[in-house]
Every structure is written in structure tokens, then in C-alpha cells.
Amino acid sequence: MPLPEKSLIAELRRLAASAGPGPRARTRPVVNGIGDDCAVLRVPRGHELLVTTDFSLEGVHFRRDWHSAESVGHRCLTRGLSDIAAMGGEPIAAFLSLALPRDLPQAWVRQFTRGLLRLAGQHGVILAGGDTAESPTGILADIVVVGSVPKGQAILRSGARPDDGIFVSGELGGALAALRQMRGRNKAGVAGRRRHICPPPRVALGRALREKKLVSAMIDTSDGLSSDLGHICEESGVGAEIEADRIPRARAGRSRRAVDLELGLHGGEDYELLFTVPEGRRVPARIAEAKLTRIGRITRARGMVVRDAGGGTRPLQPRGWEHFR
């Protein structure tokens, strides 16, 4: 971790020290944090390590004129925590690499850090290191989250089998609907929609699903249902059939109308959990405050299809997340 900008590192150290560890943290999981060549961490005995890295790039993942600095910081860490949740894991520490343009107001950095550290504190996650640099253009953040999971119990994408039920937590399409409103400058309708602007990662749900040993495969809906289900199908060597009218679509705007089916199928960044459950296993309607909905089943035949209310089917193509195109 070379060439830290001294004042920023000092500020991060101070903020990080005041933020964690939270009530869920084990005894001193971070032996040595910010300010050495490496951070030194302890992994609980009998556990394996989880590592995930995610970019948050200005102009690709966020826009300064649409997203508040606090929401950028929150979402930056959400991306990593949601990946840990999707493995059924427990987050331990985060590492932030941050490249900033020379003319960026210090207030932006402070708000960004506040959004990130507030979420870290809620999950007992310690900011344990990172790197800083001057950016040639735009804000560049890369977040690394390290977590742990009892040995052999990580929930992979590759475990789905034919006839498994397909479930999703919460509601889909809300984040993209909120983004479209922001793009349309209709911020009034968005202001109260904190859930979509600062989505809470489903860490408690992921942990509970792992403990209940209910789940055969899992992923988070960061790219959108069609893409993320596509990843499960590809890694598991199976197909899927989704029932259109079972998709829990978010309600958006002043009218609180359910978002269009296409947003539910393809909208990304909701950070819900998408998982499969072997046939015959009972799934509660709620776990860890999250509503769970069965939306379809895994098929032996490859490819994904959507079954409409009338009973007809059409192919479902992974359409991915829409960025700011």
C-alpha cells in the first residue's frame, strides 16, 4: 500500500477506528490495520476465507450529478457485502482503493467515507487498509471485502439441480426505476426511496439460509435477474423456467405502481439474493426480515424461459445491467 496521501490516510484511520468492530465481530479479527505494508487478519478456526473485489467508477457505476457522495460510499461497500452474503458468509474487513481527481472537494470525500463507514459499522466490518492515488480523471474506487464461512459450507453458484425451486428475496426492479427517475431529474419522487438509493445488503439472510442448509445455489442480483440467473444456470449446467406473474416487482414513483415486468427481469443493483432450493423443502415466507418468493424452477433443458400468465413461454436472454448507456 504505497504512497498514501497523509491527510486522507490519517482521516480514514480515525474514522475507521471509531467505526468498528460492531457487536457481531469476533475478538480482534483485525490484528493490524491501516498503516503497514499489509493488514494482518485472523480467520476464525475451522473457517474458510471469502474474498471479493468490486469497482465503483464514476461515469460507469455512478454519476456525481445523480448520486450523493454518501450513497456512492454506501453502494461501494454494498457491492462487496452483497457478494459475501451470496456465499452465506460473515464479513470481517474491507479495503478501499480510492483514486481522486486533484480538484475534488474534501467534503465529497468526507460524505463518501461517512456513507461507507456507517454501513461498515452496521455489519461489524472494519476498514483495514487500501490504497490512495491521484486520479487522472474521475473518481475511481475499488472495494475488497474479506469474510469467512465455516469450512465447506460456502454456497456456490454451481449447486442448482433440475426441479429445484427458484426463490428471490425482497422485490426487483426498484433500483433501476429509481435510477431512471434520477436521470429524468424527478428527484422528488426518489427522495424517500432510501432502500433503492442505499440498498441494505442481505448479509443476515445469507447467513440464515446457510445455517438452515436449505439452499443448493445462490447469487446476488447485482446485474439483474436474467443475468444473475444465467450465471447460476451456466455454472450448474442447467436451465430455468420463470413465471412472470410471480416476480415480486417493486413499487415505484408517487403512484406506487409496480414497475414494468422488464425492469423486474433485467434491472440490476437491487442486491437481493437469488437462490435455489431442492424440491420438497419448505421455505418460510420470511427469513431475517426479508420476504421470500418462489418465482420458478430449475430445468434439465438448458436455456431460460419465462412463462406468461396465459401459459405461453418465451426465451429469456441475459440482458445485464444498464450502466449509464
Added chain:
Amino acid sequence: MPLPEKSLIAELRRLAASAGPGPRARTRPVVNGIGDDCAVLRVPRGHELLVTTDFSLEGVHFRRDWHSAESVGHRCLTRGLSDIAAMGGEPIAAFLSLALPRDLPQAWVRQFTRGLLRLAGQHGVILAGGDTAESPTGILADIVVVGSVPKGQAILRSGARPDDGIFVSGELGGALAALRQMRGRNKAGVAGRRRHICPPPRVALGRALREKKLVSAMIDTSDGLSSDLGHICEESGVGAEIEADRIPRARAGRSRRAVDLELGLHGGEDYELLFTVPEGRRVPARIAEAKLTRIGRITRARGMVVRDAGGGTRPLQPRGWEHFR
């Protein structure tokens, strides 16, 4: 790890699978690598975890018209491995976040990856995951290296005590001298200087120093002697006195003349190890093929000074690494 560009992920998977693990690797340290929400790793029993992250940004850390893609890939990983070495650790796995401009030739990516994976293979390090994105401008890489060290044995920056000897491996100033030659388009004189273009991280030396229990504090010379010694002094609450004529200056150019003292004092990116040893301990002239030179001693009085051949002293200010200003 959302939205991987499919062909790149497939290529990295294929290349990563062929690269590791090398002879030093433990049994399956990477349980599950590229292609899930997180990588799953195993940390050896009785060991603590080391984590480091380092940016390599076009226009800040490298220039496409000066550095070959292969050397950019090599140096990207060197930055992380050198941090692991500076803790006396053993590298396990690397994670690469890579944002690329849309118009970047595929050949550049392939050469970059080759440089990175060749070095990874030499150290038994597995490329276990990362993130990919389209860059709004320029090539952005962030490397994470995860390693391990026996519990309580990580060598920190904070352990230096008054009268400890100060040692450095190899030679200093060569990387910056080579860079200046590249800037001056005098590539002929640089071509043969692979050590400066693709510096080998001192992993074996770091490990040996930890095993010998010789060292009280250690850092790698990524920013330059004056800055990196400054970090040791700051974290240890001590000062330092350096003897100018003991600094092992690299020989550069066709004349093979030693570089200027200022390059030895302030030139960065040599990736040598800088360490302190309690008074009275004997240090071999070479360990793990690296020449070791005593260049000064730690002082109780804060601040750093250089003692010239004549015996006079002058203050030494941390001047940091020169980037491409």
C-alpha cells in the same frame, strides 16, 4: 464480482488455471476461484492472513508509450507481492480488478496478463478472482494480494528501536534511472535492464528474514528510501541516521556508472527490502541471493539525517516517488 466481460473472464480463467499453483503452494489453498460471488480460500492452520491492495493507473503509475504491457502486468503484481514480502509473509492468491478503455487492443490485455501470470507462477500465486469494467478513460488496474504468516510473526513497520542497524537489500535508484532513460527515449540503454523494468519482489528474502528472527521492522522501497524509512521512523516513534557513502547505488546506462546519490535516496519502485536489526546481531552479507548492506542506524532523536563522507550531516526529507510529473 459483477458483470464480468465474458470473454475476458473465460480467458483469465484459462490462463489462471494453467499458471498455478507452483511448487511452493500448499494443498489447494484456493478452494474456489474465478466465477462465483467470492473466491473461497484456505489459510494454513496457525497462520494469520495478510491483505494488500495497490493501484496501477495509466498516466499515474505507467505510460503505455513508455512501458510494455508485459512490464505493466509484472509490476502490477510486484507491488502486491513486495508488500507481502515486507511482512515476512507467503503469498497465496491475487485478485485483479481491471477497467479497460473500449478501444484497447486485445493484444495489450493478453501481454499484460502474460506478464502478471508469469510472475504469479514463479511465486505459486493463483489468480483467484477480481472484477472487470469498461473504463471511461485509460487503463485502471487494482491488484489485491492475499498471503499468510505464522501467527504473531508478521514484521511490522513499528518495531524499530534506537541503535538498531538499518539495512537494505540489492541496490537503489535503478528503477528511477531506467524510467528517466525511457522518458528521454534512450530505450537502447534500458533494454537490457530487465531487473529495473520487471523488478523481482523479494519474497524469498522476506521469508528468510522472518524465519531467522533477525529483524525488528521492515518495509519495501516502493516509494524511495527517504519516504519508506520515514514510514518506519513515524510508526516506530524514532529517528534515523544514514551514511551517504554506504548507500548501494545502482549502476545505470552504458557507462555503468553509479546513479546520483539523490536517486539512491529518493528514487522509488526498486522493490527492495528496508529493515532494521537490533544492535549486536550479525547479518550475513547475502540472504536468498540478495546482497544486504548496512546503511545507518536508528536514533532516539526524531527526524532523519544523512552523514556525508566528510562527516557532516544534513536533514533528510521524505521526498517520495516521482510519478510522471
